[in-house]
Amino acid sequence: MSAIINNIEIVKTESSKINEVDFDNLKFGSVFSDHMLVCDYKNGKWEAPKIMPYQPITLDPSAKIFHYGQSVFEGMKAYKDINDKVWLFRPLDNWKRLNISSKRLAIPELPEDYFMEGLKALLELDKDWIPTNDGSSLYIRPFVFASGEGFHASPADEYKFIICTAPSGSYFSGDVKVLIEQTYSRSANGGVGFAKAGGNYAGQFYPTQLAVKKGYQQVIWTDDNNHEYIEEAGAMNIFVRINDTLITGPTSDRILDGITRKSIIEIAESQNIPVEVRKLSVKEVVEAAENGTLKEMFGAGTAAVVSPISGFGYNGVDYDLPKFDDTYASYFKKRITDIQTNKSEDPFGWRFKVE
Ligand SMILES: *Cc1c(COP(=O)(O)O)cnc(C)c1O
Numbered sequence: 001m002s003a004i005i006n007n008i009e010i011v012k013t014e015s016s017k018i019n020e021v022d023f024d025n026l027k028f029g030s031v032f033s034d035h036m037l038v039c040d041y042k043n044g045k046w047e048a049p050k051i052m053p054y055q056p057i058t059l060d061p062s063a064k065i066f067h068y069g070q071s072v073f074e075g076m077k078a079y080k081d082i083n084d085k086v087w088l089f090r091p092l093d094n095w096k097r098l099n100i101s102s103k104r105l106a107i108p109e110l111p112e113d114y115f116m117e118g119l120k121a122l123l124e125l126d127k128d129w130i131p132t133n134d135g136s137s138l139y140i141r142p143f144v145f146a147s148g149e150g151f152h153a154s155p156a157d158e159y160k161f162i163i164c165t166a167p168s169g170s171y172f173s174g175d176v177k178v179l180i181e182q183t184y185s186r187s188a189n190g191g192v193g194f195a196k197a198g199g200n201y202a203g204q205f206y207p208t209q210l211a212v213k214k215g216y217q218q219v220i221w222t223d224d225n226n227h228e229y230i231e232e233a234g235a236m237n238i239f240v241r242i243n244d245t246l247i248t249g250p251t252s253d254r255i256l257d258g259i260t261r262k263s264i265i266e267i268a269e270s271q272n273i274p275v276e277v278r279k280l281s282v283k284e285v286v287e288a289a290e291n292g293t294l295k296e297m298f299g300a301g302t303a304a305v306v307s308p309i310s311g312f313g314y315n316g317v318d319y320d321l322p323k324f325d326d327t328y329a330s331y332f333k334k335r336i337t338d339i340q341t342n343k344s345e346d347p348f349g350w351r352f353k354v355e
Pocket of ligand 1: 075196232234235236237256257258259260261300301302303
């Protein structure tokens with residue numbers, strides 16, 4: 001056990017809210033567990049994490065998060081198996097990525113044990129909040145932001161690292177129709193697209209609202225240069241199946257290195273499903289839709305795991321994808337959730353027991 005775990009001060013709630021929660025009708029990320037972990041960065045170092053009752057936080061109006069947007073986050077899930085054992089999925093990758101994001105936004109990096117031991121202590125305390133219904137999980141939101149004060153446009157000198165958790169039902173996205181974006185961009189060369197930065201989401205909302213007005217649910221982001229290549233599906237990575245080959249774009253400073261994405265690639269390789277990591281042009285996808293070789297498109301990310309796309313719009317034309325059983329999308333979703341929930345073998349060593 002690391003030294004830090006002995007230093008986590010725990011203040012338990014005096015009135016648990018757990019009995020107010022309808023665990024059979026959970027939405028995504030809208031009720032929060034009893035406790036949260038808070039860790040302050042002051043005087044050039046991270047102080048010992050504290051666990052306290054879930055509560056509002058107070059910030060000075062000049063806190064730099066409000067003005068200069070220094071804010072990064074992660075999304076992960078905890079699962080409870082039939083023997084009440086608690087599991088995470090590749091959690092060290094979330095910790096690493098949090099620091100990759102932080103570095104790009106000039107936010108101090110967080111030591112591994114603060115993240116891992118803090119998370120484990122929080123999960124231990126709020127274990128009863130992990131739902132067990134099929135498809136449900138405890139969604140975990142670690143985030144870091146600038147709490148330091150002052151209007152000077154420079155990195156803050158104080159930060160907060162917080163972890164909150166939210167019991168969530170199965171994330172059902174329904175039939176997702178997407179619009180291939182030809183005007184706006186999510187990210188640019190040399191930008192922050194690879195970081196899980198709050199501002200990346202802010203920049204997506206308006207173009208997505210425009211797409212929703214036109215009858216689509218989501219935007220497919222293309223490269224900022226000529227809008228020629230497919231990059232991401234909303235806030236998910238994207239996979240396209242042409243004939244039996246799965247194709248996804250290479251990660252770069254514009255495409256986020258998703259844990260679901262790389263897990264799908266590894267599973268595909270282990271199953272001899274042809275998978276190509278390469279630039280994929282809109283032209284190629286439109287041609288495949290026209291000649292009938294486009295079989296599937298789906299988003300990949302922690303919240304939904306896999307989110308199938310039923311059709312896309314481009315240049316004012318709508319293209320429908322075929323409907324059939326035994327899709328790659330349903331195969332990968334099942335393989336990954338079975339590993340996550342300890343219902344199957346884990347040949348990749350991705351499952352992480354919380355104890
Ligand atoms: C979080 C995120 C993803 C998915 O990453 P996972 O690690 O699979 O959850 C993909 N794209 C963007 C832009 C994201 O923010």
